[in-house]
Amino acid sequence: xxxxxxxxxxxxxxxxxxxxxxxxxxxxxxxxxxxxxxxxxxxxxxxxxxxxxxxxxxxxxxxxxxxxxxxxxxxxxxxxxxxxxxxxxxxxxxxxxxxxxxxxxxxxxx
Amino acid sequence: xxxxxxxxxxxxxxxxxxxxxxxxxxxxxxxxxxxxxxxxxxxxxxxxxxxxxxxxxxxxxxxxxxxxxxxxxxxxxxxxxxxxxxxxxxxxxxxxxxxxxxxxxxxxxxxxxx
Numbered sequence: 603x604x605x606x607x608x609x610x611x612x613x614x615x616x617x618x619x620x621x622x623x624x625x626x627x628x629x630x631x632x633x634x635x636x637x638x639x640x641x642x643x644x645x646x647x648x649x650x651x652x653x654x655x656x657x658x659x660x661x662x663x664x665x666x667x668x669x670x671x672x673x674x675x676x677x678x679x680x681x682x683x684x685x686x687x688x689x690x691x692x693x694x695x696x697x698x699x700x701x702x703x704x705x706x707x708x709x710x711x712x
Numbered sequence: 713x714x715x716x717x718x719x720x721x722x723x724x725x726x727x728x729x730x731x732x733x734x735x736x737x738x739x740x741x742x743x744x745x746x747x748x749x750x751x752x753x754x755x756x757x758x759x760x761x762x763x764x765x766x767x768x769x770x771x772x773x774x775x776x777x778x779x780x781x782x783x784x785x786x787x788x789x790x791x792x793x794x795x796x797x798x799x800x801x802x803x804x805x806x807x808x809x810x811x812x813x814x815x816x817x818x819x820x821x822x823x824x825x826x
Binding site: 606632633635637642643645646647652692694698699701702703704705 | 716743747752753754755756757760762770771802804806808812813814815816817818819820
């Protein structure tokens, strides 16, 4: 069973626009992580937000966490063609064991 | 992540064959994981190991076995491959020191079972 569910499943935007994707989960968590996967490659960790944090930034990335709604969002600002990838949320509710969602496929066109 | 190396990168084999996928890491991490990725389903955990003497089943361990030969090596075996084990397989590592550490992934093995 999957803990996280991303929405939307796919997103197509133009360079310079912002991309927002959401993740909902079912049980309590220790932290929530976002990963990026480029085609044919492994997942790359983007950002980790702990259960007692509400917002976190890293470069053009902004992550929010609402534990009362069991949801998180990932915002990519001023998107670039290189941001084209699949993005996954993963919840850590058992100290190091992650449960992944099905991902959001993002296409950024020049 | 070049610090986590998976071999082979691609493998095509026949139903009933025994297959071993290998993972080695130079990150010095104690924790290692095997996942499979199917289209539309994200990653699912097959087995994980928190140190050399520790092996644990994940969400979908049936039909798979693992061996942790050393801190740096964690191999996944399919004893008798079947077509629905066709998938993309990933190895990952993490460092438990300091708590809440992210995982580092290899580039995957694409396995096709005919």
